[in-house]
Amino acid sequence: MQGTKARPSAAPSPRSRPGLGLAMRFALREMRGGLKGFYVFIACIALGVAAISGVASVSRALVEGISAEGTTILGGDMSFRLIHRQADADEQAFLDGLGQVSRIATLRAMARVPDTGEQTLVELKAVDGAFPLYGTMELASGAALADALALRDGHHGAVVEPELLVRLGLAVGDTFRLGRAELAITDTIATEPDRLSDGVNFGPRITISDAALEETGLVQPGSLVRWIYRIRLPQGTTTDEIATLEEEAKAAFPRAGWRIQSRAEAAPGLQRNIGRLAQFLTLVGLTALVVGGVGVANAVRSYLDAKRPVIATLRCVGAEGGFVFRVYLMQIAVLASVGIVIGLVLGALIPLAAAGALAGILPVHAVAGIYPAELGLGALYGGLTALAFALWPLGRAHDVAPRLLFRDDVSGEAKRPRPAYVIATVATVTLLAGLAVVLAGDLRISLTYVGATLVVFALLALIARLIMALARRAPRPRGTELRLAIGNIHRPGALTPSVVLSLGLGLSLLVTLALIDGNLRRELGQSIAAQAPSFFFLDVQQNEREAFDALLAREAPGASIDGAPMLRGRIAAVNGVPADQLTPSEGGAWVLRGDRGITYAAQKPENAVLTEGTWWPADHSGTPLVSFEADAGADLGLKVGDTVTVNVLGREITAEIANFRRVEWESLAINFVMVFSPNTFAGAPHTHLRTLTYPDGGSDEREFALLKTLSSEFPTVTAVRVKDAIEQVNDLVAQLAWAIRAAASITLVASVLVLAGALAAGHRHRTYDAVILKTLGATRARLIAAFALEYTILGLVTAAFAVGAGTLAASFVLTRVMDTGFTFLPATAVGAAVAALVLTVGLGLIGTWRVLGRKPAPVLRNL
Structure with a gap:
């Protein structure tokens, strides 16, 4: 308006x-x-x-x-792997029709020097003239592989990794025995193109020709030999075409039992x-x-x-x-x-x-x-x-x-x-x-991690408030320095929440990893080593079994000898569903990957405890039955009465699950995921596995003497000294632990940065405090003592929480995830406390020293 x-x-x-x-x-x-x-x-x-x-x-x-x-790592565009047996005529014809074929045999054996008695477990690879289809096998001298493996002066040539020369005290040109053959070392291996696809190695590599392998006598019915057929397909073959060929192979030979890989999955384990x-x-x-x-x-x-x-x-x-x-x-x-x-x-x-x-x-x-x-x-x-x-x-x-x-x-x-x-x-x-x-990939691990992080974070915040509340209600001490330190812990704007939160998570993670590492080392070096057998003996032939057992009894009186028949096979189907169509949990997937050791037994193994079902009669002659390891069966969702089909020696055998049993894998005794009734493999060629355990743990002298006797009387038997295997695993765990700790140190670095930032942020308040107290007569020594006490209290409380949280986390991982024991390690707790004290007191006093150097007049004028 x-x-x-x-x-x-x-x-x-x-x-x-x-x-x-x-x-x-x-x-x-x-x-x-x-x-x-x-x-x-x-x-x-x-x-x-x-x-x-x-x-x-x-x-x-x-x-x-x-x-x-992929092609170099796999050694071809496609790979067909068989266990125990070679491809038959029809299978070989099919493979030849795909492209150029190279056949390789891999196994473990004992290399020994008769003159000195030195011997060691080796990874043996026998190759044909077409090897390698891709890549180059480089020797130290630059010679061609075919020339190095040729027969000269009555000895087949062998190229070896340099480690073998060190173990046996040999040099290029010397000879050694492998099985029943005497071979000459003609060169050392510089690079091996397909090494990655061969899996874990427990000894130095030796490469020989397939003719030399036949001379060693290591290949017997049932011997643990892997026959690998690699195919070089016509140039331009696509990944989709390779997948089609794989399906054709499965359809043409559904019971072959071979493991097929393509260049697209050259190293799935890695x-x-x-x-x-x-x-x-x-x-x-x-x-x-x-x-x-x-x-x-x-x-x-x-x-x-x-x-x-x-x-x-x-x-x-x-x-x-x-x-x-x-x-x-x-x-x-x-x-x-x-x-x-x-x-x-x-x-x-x-x-x-x-x-x-x-x-x-x-x-x-x-x-x-x-x-x-x-x-x-x-x-x-x-x-x-x-x-x-x-x-x-x-x-x-x-x-x-x-x-x-x-x-x-x-x-x-x-x-x-x-x-x-x-x-x-x-x-x-x-x-x-x-x-x-x-x-994160693994849902269970990621959920556990996120949940644990949120819980720890909430607990740290709660503990910081609890510390402040206790300090606020604590009786007033007589000492001026301690009274001032307690007051600083609970006053408005105190550093307590920042210090506890910043150090708590980092130290908790490091304590967790240190306890897991320490327990694994202890388990390997003490618990497992104390109860594990002294030796595993592989490839004991059926006709040598009694003589071999007699030799062990003679050479190692008082030692415990255990054994079981040994075959290798792959799970082909579960309840009629092909294994490659199953989607098990991550915990059970390993059972379906690759081939598994299997055995048969009339009586329940002494170290097994049935959790469900009953054992079969000793004279069972009906439907093939199988005893399945309980945890693996649970991961696969199996129950008593379900069926499992395994492929052994190219035959598919279906057995009904009769029971589940608990297995103590950490004992390193003879254990199998699947134990079948004896009628399942009647007439099948196989070898025997033996273990020998000294009651007092044995000694290097006795073990080496036994090895020397065995190698001369049973040259085709492979002996695995458990102490050596545990030492290799321990070294691997140590390397992995260092890598993980180095990565986890990033968290500690972040904690230190946050702590330093929190202390720096509090310097303004500390400056006011220091200036006023100095004006009232406080000495620099008393102020430093008060601040040191404050930081010491916070560091000790944070360390105590980190030890507690880390102990709980490590115990959960070891007992629930890794299914092993847990022991609290006091040294880890002391290390965490020292780290917390050094960081809090050290960084705190460094900043405090700068604060105490401020002149009172400029600060007082601005108050």
Whole structure:
């Protein structure tokens, strides 16, 4: 109406509200002062992103390397593997029709030097003239393989790994015995193109010709020999065409029992292990990010605390809380982007460094390159982590009145942000956890990890509050230093939550890994070694069994001798469903992969305990029956009365499950997943397995003397000395443990960064305290003692929690996942306590020393 004064609006209209552009301009202008206070923020994000993207990129580089070198690793475009027997005439004709064929035989044997008595277990490979179809077998002298394996002066040639020369004290040109043949060492192996496809090796490699293998007499009916037929297909054959050929082979020979591989899956075992290790290391990297998230929250809170005058000024001139939130959210986003970019650069460089480091460890070349998907995964994790931990402190600045911002130094009020920010924080954390579960691969492990991390995080926050509450209610001590230390623990703005959260997760992870490593070493070096047999003897022929047992009884009086018939076979079907169509859990998949050792027995083995069903009569002659290992049967979803079809020597035999039994694998006694009734394999050629156990554990002298006698009287029997095998496994566990601990140290580095950042953020309050106390007469020595006591208390409490949480986690992994025993190791607890004390006291006193050096006058003038 005319003459009516316009009323000022209570709130600006949506059009007049500051937009994102203005918020971005304010954010960038305020960042002109530099990144002071955010170096820990950027370092934490960069470290976690680099770990995740680097691990994922290395895994991808190795998998790409396996794919790129598939034909060389496999030794052909296709591979057909048989156990115990060679391909028959029809099968050989089919293979010849596919392309060029190379036949290889692999087995374990004993190489010995009669003159010195030295002998060792070796991995033997017998090749034909077509080997290798792909790649090059390089010898140290540069000679051709065919010339090195040729018959000269009555001896077949053999090329060996240099390790064999060291073990037996030989040199090129010397001779040694293998089975019943005497062979001459003509050269050493420099590179073996198909080494990766041969699986785990327990001894140095020896390569001979197939003619030499026949002369050794090692191949007998039922001998544990793997016959591998590799095919070089016509050039241009596609992966789809190879898959079609594989189906044709299965259809034409459904009972052949051969394992077929293509160049696309040249090393499935290695690929699985790479994937599992990558999953674990990704979770370690995510732990580093979560720990770093505490540093993010500390940095944001400290930064906003320093910006209170600016925020108050903005609020006083009419800026809404939402605008303030957007300004500082954009700053955090820019800083997080800097950390993410640094982490991505480091993550992209890691595969280049790893390619050289892994070249001498893995017989496959990593295809180093830039992998956008893997880098994107690290960036996504980093961005979500920064957002999840920044939303809460940013949200608190939304509704804080200017008067409280100015008083925050004194009041220490810490209000909860409005519900929208709480919901946003919870949603972001849920998204981060869901991403970890979905992308980690193994659902059970990832769920356990995420759940454990959330529980530990919540417990650490609860413990920090409990420490502060106890310190607040503790009686006032007489000592000034201790009274001041306890007061610092519970006062407003105390460092207690930051110290406990930052160190707690990192130390808990390291304690967990150290306890798992220590228990595995103890199990291998003490428990297993104490109860394990001294020897395993393989390929004892049926006609040699009684004489062999008599020799053992004569040469090792008082020793315990055990034995069982030994065959190898593959599970072809379960309840009529082909094995390749089954989808078992990860825990049961190993039973269906490759061939398994199987046996038969009239009586229940002494070391087995039935969990379900009954054992068959000794004279059972009806339907073939089988006893299945209980855990493996549960993983496959089997029950009594189900059927299992195994392929042995090219024959498929279906047996009904009569019972399940518990097996103690850690005893290293004679154990099998499947034990059949004797009528199942009536008339089938097979060898026998024997174990020998000295009651007092034996000695090197007695064991070596027994080996020498056996090798001369039974040259075709393979002896495996368990001490040597355990030592090799122990070395492998040690190498893996060092690699895992090195990766887990990333989390500890993040913890140290966060701790340093938290201490730095508290220096302003410590400066005020120190100046006022010095003004009142406190000496520097008393102040240092008070701060040292504070840091010592926090370090000890954090270490105690880390030991407790790490012990529970390690116990769960060892007893529930690895199905082994657990023993608490006190040295690990002491190590964790020392680490916590050194970090908290050391870093704390370094920062405190700088605080104590401040002049009182400038500080007092600004109070």
